[in-house]
Amino acid sequence: DIVMTQSPDSLAVSLGERATINCKSSQSVLYSSNNKNYLAWYQQKPGQPPKLLIYWAATRESGVPDRFSGSGSGTDFTLTITSLQADDVAVYYCHQYHSSPSTFGQGTKVEIK
Amino acid sequence: EVYLVESGGGLVQPGRSLRLSCTASGFTFNNYAVNWVRQAPGKGPEWVGFIRSKTYGGATEYAASVKDRFTISKDDSESVAYLQLNSLKTEDTAVYYCTRGLTSPLVGYFDYWGQGTLVTVSS
Numbered sequence: 001d002i003v004m005t006q007s008p009d010s011l012a013v014s015l016g017e018r019a020t021i022n023c024k025s026s027q028s029v030l031y032s033s034n035n036k037n038y039l040a041w042y043q044q045k046p047g048q049p050p051k052l053l054i055y056w057a058a059t060r061e062s063g064v065p066d067r068f069s070g071s072g073s074g075t076d077f078t079l080t081i082t083s084l085q086a087d088d089v090a091v092y093y094c095h096q097y098h099s100s101p102s103t104f105g106q107g108t109k110v111e112i113k
Numbered sequence: 114e115v116y117l118v119e120s121g122g123g124l125v126q127p128g129r130s131l132r133l134s135c136t137a138s139g140f141t142f143n144n145y146a147v148n149w150v151r152q153a154p155g156k157g158p159e160w161v162g163f164i165r166s167k168t169y170g171g172a173t174e175y176a177a178s179v180k181d182r183f184t185i186s187k188d189d190s191e192s193v194a195y196l197q198l199n200s201l202k203t204e205d206t207a208v209y210y211c212t213r214g215l216t217s218p219l220v221g222y223f224d225y226w227g228q229g230t231l232v233t234v235s236s
Contacts, residue, residue, distance in 0.1 A: 040222035042158075049210050049226035050158060061224065093157055095222065101176045102148075102160040102220045 002027050002096050006105035012113040019081040021108045023094035028074045031098065038098035041070055041079045043090045044107075050093060054079065086112060115139040115225045117211050122230030125201055133196040133230055135211030143167060143189035146214030148223060149196045151207035151232075160220070161209070164194065169218040179205075201234045208232075 003026040013019045029038045037057035042050035052061045054070035057077055067082045081088055089112060094105040121133040135147065148163040162175035164185045173185050184197040194211055208229040215221030 038219075042223075049229055050223075051226075052222060052224050055222040055224075091157075095158075097220045097222055100174050100220060104158045104160070107157045 001101055002029065002099050002103050004094050004096055004103050004105035006092075006094060006108050008108060009106070010109040010111065012111045013081075013084045014113045015086065016083050017113075019084050019088070019110055021079040021092050021094075021110070023072075023077045023079070023105050025075045025077075025096055027099070029096045029098035030074050037073050037077070038096055039070075039072070039077050040095045040097065041068075042093045042095060043088075044093065045090045053092075081110070084110070084112070115213065117213065117225055117227035119209060119211055119227045119230040122209065122232045124233045124235065126236050127201060127203055127234055129201055131198045131201065131232060133198065133209055133211075133232070135194040135196070135227060137192045137194070137211075137213070140213070142192040144216050146216075146218075146221065147185070147187060147194040148212045148214050148220065149183075149185060149194075150210045150212055150223065150226075151205075152210070152229075153204075153207040156207075158210075159207075161196070163214055163220055165214075165218055166216065168216075172218075174220070198232065201232075203234050206232060206234045 007022045039057040041054040044050040058070045091107045116138045118136045149161040164173045182200045186195045210229045212223035213225040
């Protein structure tokens with residue numbers, strides 16, 4: 001199984017500042033045949049299901065604010081929230097869909113400092 | 114508007130069975146795979162399994178933790194997917210979500226989620 005490890009487990013960021021979440025996979029999630037990274041990011045608020053933010057590592061889902069961006073390739077990925085808003089307080093998960101079983105990171109909790 | 118609505122959760126004793134339903138609307142259900150994802154209290158999501166569309170034979174895949182105990186099926190005529198849970202264990206306690214997959218044979222990413230249904234396994 002591909003193990004997804006996120007860092008940090010939690011972070012506190014001031015409003016308007018940048019938040020950076022890292023995700024490392026135990027194996028590459030890049031398919032060389034199509035040069036796509038099979039990596040998604042989700043945001044989850046209490047009592048709600050996860051919400052898709054980013055797929056193919058860097059493609060923003062429709063309706064997601066452009067302060068959210070994804071980057072990385074192979075085994076190392078980053079979710080960046082530029083100019084953190086109060087509404088961004090949540091837990092964020094990375095998710096690989098390269099290989100079965102599909103697996104998630106353990107989550108990163110983002111709070112306001 | 115895409116909607117996924119789960120039902121069928123509840124309190125069940127260890128070793129017993131339960132069937133969850135996921136009723137879909139707002140998209141062409143038969144074109145898409147359906148995944149089930151669960152989340153134990155205070156934990157991250159865990160992929161349970163998925164069923165491909167008929168285009169890809171309706172084949173299923175499961176996580177090792179539920180293989181041979183859980184079964185996913187799909188009724189395209191009713192736009193409903195099912196998750197049959199047998200031989201339940203206390204560690205199966207979780208909120209179970211159905212999610213829309215892709216129109217491809219891959220597990221894919223999950224762009225739409227239901228609100229979830231809670232399954233509690235306890236004596």
